[in-house]
Amino acid sequence: MPFRDEAQFVQWLRRRWPDRAPGLTLGIGDDAAIVKPARGCELVLTTDLSLGGVHFRLDLHPARSIGHRALARSLSDLAAMGARPRFALLSLSISRTTRRTWISAFYDGLGRLAKSQGVALIGGDTAVTASGAVIADAIAIGEVTHGHALRRRGARPGDGLYVSGRLGPSALGLALLQSKMRTGRGSSEGRGLSARDRRAALQAHLYPAPRCGVGMALVRRGLASAAIDVTDGFARDLARLCEASGCAAVVWEDRLPLVKLNGARNRKLGPLELGLYGGEDYELLFTVPRPRLSRVPRTIGGVALHRIGEIRSGHGLTLVSREGAEFPIESRGYDHFRRADRI
Amino acid sequence: MPFRDEAQFVQWLRRRWPDRAPGLTLGIGDDAAIVKPARGCELVLTTDLSLGGVHFRLDLHPARSIGHRALARSLSDLAAMGARPRFALLSLSISRTTRRTWISAFYDGLGRLAKSQGVALIGGDTAVTASGAVIADAIAIGEVTHGHALRRRGARPGDGLYVSGRLGPSALGLALLQSKMRTGRGSSEGRGLSARDRRAALQAHLYPAPRCGVGMALVRRGLASAAIDVTDGFARDLARLCEASGCAAVVWEDRLPLVKLNGARNRKLGPLELGLYGGEDYELLFTVPRPRLSRVPRTIGGVALHRIGEIRSGHGLTLVSREGAEFPIESRGYDHFRRADRI
Numbered sequence: 001m002p003f004r005d006e007a008q009f010v011q012w013l014r015r016r017w018p019d020r021a022p023g024l025t026l027g028i029g030d031d032a033a034i035v036k037p038a039r040g041c042e043l044v045l046t047t048d049l050s051l052g053g054v055h056f057r058l059d060l061h062p063a064r065s066i067g068h069r070a071l072a073r074s075l076s077d078l079a080a081m082g083a084r085p086r087f088a089l090l091s092l093s094i095s096r097t098t099r100r101t102w103i104s105a106f107y108d109g110l111g112r113l114a115k116s117q118g119v120a121l122i123g124g125d126t127a128v129t130a131s132g133a134v135i136a137d138a139i140a141i142g143e144v145t146h147g148h149a150l151r152r153r154g155a156r157p158g159d160g161l162y163v164s165g166r167l168g169p170s171a172l173g174l175a176l177l178q179s180k181m182r183t184g185r186g187s188s189e190g191r192g193l194s195a196r197d198r199r200a201a202l203q204a205h206l207y208p209a210p211r212c213g214v215g216m217a218l219v220r221r222g223l224a225s226a227a228i229d230v231t232d233g234f235a236r237d238l239a240r241l242c243e244a245s246g247c248a249a250v251v252w253e254d255r256l257p258l259v260k261l262n263g264a265r266n267r268k269l270g271p272l273e274l275g276l277y278g279g280e281d282y283e284l285l286f287t288v289p290r291p292r293l294s295r296v297p298r299t300i301g302g303v304a305l306h307r308i309g310e311i312r313s314g315h316g317l318t319l320v321s322r323e324g325a326e327f328p329i330e331s332r333g334y335d336h337f338r339r340a341d342r343i
Numbered sequence: 344m345p346f347r348d349e350a351q352f353v354q355w356l357r358r359r360w361p362d363r364a365p366g367l368t369l370g371i372g373d374d375a376a377i378v379k380p381a382r383g384c385e386l387v388l389t390t391d392l393s394l395g396g397v398h399f400r401l402d403l404h405p406a407r408s409i410g411h412r413a414l415a416r417s418l419s420d421l422a423a424m425g426a427r428p429r430f431a432l433l434s435l436s437i438s439r440t441t442r443r444t445w446i447s448a449f450y451d452g453l454g455r456l457a458k459s460q461g462v463a464l465i466g467g468d469t470a471v472t473a474s475g476a477v478i479a480d481a482i483a484i485g486e487v488t489h490g491h492a493l494r495r496r497g498a499r500p501g502d503g504l505y506v507s508g509r510l511g512p513s514a515l516g517l518a519l520l521q522s523k524m525r526t527g528r529g530s531s532e533g534r535g536l537s538a539r540d541r542r543a544a545l546q547a548h549l550y551p552a553p554r555c556g557v558g559m560a561l562v563r564r565g566l567a568s569a570a571i572d573v574t575d576g577f578a579r580d581l582a583r584l585c586e587a588s589g590c591a592a593v594v595w596e597d598r599l600p601l602v603k604l605n606g607a608r609n610r611k612l613g614p615l616e617l618g619l620y621g622g623e624d625y626e627l628l629f630t631v632p633r634p635r636l637s638r639v640p641r642t643i644g645g646v647a648l649h650r651i652g653e654i655r656s657g658h659g660l661t662l663v664s665r666e667g668a669e670f671p672i673e674s675r676g677y678d679h680f681r682r683a684d685r686i
Contacts, residue, residue: 005678006678007583007586025385025492026492026494029587030424030494030495030496030587031389031420031423031424031495031570031571031572032387032388032389032420032421032423032424032426032483032485033387033388033389034385034386034387034388034424034487034492035385035386035388036385036386036489037380037386042368042377042378042379043377043378043379043380043386044375044376044377045375045376045377045378045430045432045465045466045482045484046374046375046376046432046466047390047432047434047466047467047468047480047482048434048468049434049436049468049469049470049478049480051436051470051472051475051478053472053473053475054436054470054472055470077374077375078375080374080375081373081374081375081377083375087388089388089389089390089482091390091391091392091434091480093392093394093397093478122388123388123389123390124390125390125391125392125480126392127392127394127397127398129394129396129397130396132394132396132476133475135392135394135436135478137390137392137434137468137480139388139390139432139482140375141388142375144377146379149368149369149377151369151373152373152374153373227374228374229374240350243350244372244373
């Protein structure tokens with residue numbers, strides 16, 4: 001067992017997470033945590049499961065990445081609402097053979113991301129199983145000025161369609177990891193990639209940066225009419241935004257911020273395939289009404305914003321190719337009920 | 344697969360959980376939920392894992408009970424803080440072979456308890472694994488008047504020690520279930536029990552009632568100096584309260600509200616053993632300063648309150664037997680880090 005008893009584990013946690021943060025009345029160690037929301041704010045609440053074999057693999061992902069990604073998933077949901085992240089709770093189930101160094105690295109990864117985003121860990125639950133997989137459920141709590149949260153359903157025909165950052169690097173990073181695991185060396189998938197692009201792809205997969213700063217700026221500047229984060233693939237998440245808003249979208253291929261793969265011939269790893277269906281990019285997809293288009297900056301906090309298409313009436317997603325031809329975008333991407341075990 | 348895709352599952356959930364509740368701005372279906380805390384209130388947040396093989400067994404517990412117990416664990420934490428339960432989120436991982444009738448019964452159990460306690464389900468996450476065990480993580484959010492939450496650390500020497508309801512019936516109910524599973528008929532453990540006591544024990548184990556009403560009344564009446572809920576066994580949880588408060592406790596055996604087992608000779612199932620170490624009773628254990636003792640009612644909302652001992656200076660727990668002899672109470676009870684797999 002990595003700890004003598006639960007008391008020792010809680011003590012270990014409390015040493016790492018001091019019981020002080022703005023708005024925090026009571027943190028780790030009692031029956032529940034107590035927080036005081038800021039005046040005039042609503043609270044935004046979300047929770048995301050991370051399961052071994054589904055969202056990560058113990059033989060593929062370092063513990064620090066698993067901790068980081070577990071919290072990043074939830075913070076990305078807050079970003080999509082334009083909320084300021086404040087607090088997190090973590091439910092963690094480990095096996096009795098899990099080593100203390102693994103747990104320590106897991107909390108390091110989670111903790112560094114939390115600190116960088118101004119998040120305090122205020123509670124959680126822990127279980128130990130005889131042989132089970134590692135399971136984490138990260139709950140994130142944010143604040144947003146009353147009535148100002150971004151939702152999926154506000155897009156209207158004529159709105160501009162934007163995405164932050166880059167689409168596809170996380171899926172490319174995963175492919176590089178898997179290939180290295182298979183072959184024990186540099187991957188064939190990575191042929192043609194510069195060392196820098198390879199590092200960027202691995203970083204995007206192992207340590208994705210939730211776009212909280214972008215979401216908060218969109219709220220502060222009153223720019224977006226709707227937003228969603230790209231977790232299950234751009235196509236799937238754009239379809240969700242359109243469905244919630246009751247409208248269609250066209251996407252301009254030549255404006256998509258895809259990864260560059262000079263030597264890649266593998267269709268499954270083509271830049272467009274990665275960008276549309278790759279998933280786990282944790283970028284923000286958002287819409288901006290026409291009168292506000294000119295106010296959208298090129299970057300927010302160093303993150304590029306790309307105008308990639310337009311909202312239309314009707315339903316369905318259309319890709320306009322570089323040559324001007326229109327193709328329907330398949331509604332693929334990750335769906336738990338269609339395919340068990342993601343990784 | 345029990346549902347065609349995630350969209351169908353979310354739609355199914357939303358039909359069961361209308362997007363309307365006091366203080367709820369946005370419920371199931373977007374990237375996150377939004378709530379507005381009542382004026383002058385702090386928010387109390389807690390989360391509890393329920394794992395197959397640890398907290399329940401699929402062959403022992405009906406789905407309705409598993410759903411009920413998953414939420415009851417979290418609501419009991421709110422009760423221990425004296426908070427009014429308001430909202431819940433649920434992370435659920437099922438296997439692709441899980442039947443829709445099972446999921447339906449699970450949410451029935453969770454939903455009935457939620458409604459009876461005024462709780463709205465406002466979000467969550469769902470995953471499907473190829474073969475994994477069922478995993479639920481229930482997050483509960485409550486409200487309490489600013490500065491009035493009950494904590495573990497407020498007990499002082501001289502305070503009276505109280506417990507609500509009865510100690511031991513849940514562990515007895517589990518033993519009855521396990522014995523029935525083993526023998527395929529009425530259990531030897533249950534010999535000497537009336538049909539009514541047997542039903543009460545099974546009910547206490549399968550559908551425990553979190554004591555939110557008691558906790559809220561203790562806050563409203565300003566009675567308690569400290570509180571904790573009895574989840575891992577009376578002895579373990581009393582030790583936690585005493586440790587947090589930096590004090591000791593004596594418990595009077597003849598005042599403990601134990602189960603009655605006329606014919607039982609099995610030491611492991613003796614009433615005192617069940618009461619001290621049984622666990623999962625979800626009763627409230629609380630302390631009351633001497634000047635307020637006379638104001639403690641006999642019952643709150645139909646739940647009996649028993650004065651069972653006293654807080655002392657020092658440390659450790661002492662049992663005063665019916666004959667007046669003093670014995671140390673072992674600090675046993677469930678600890679995840681000491682024994683993996685509870686059930």
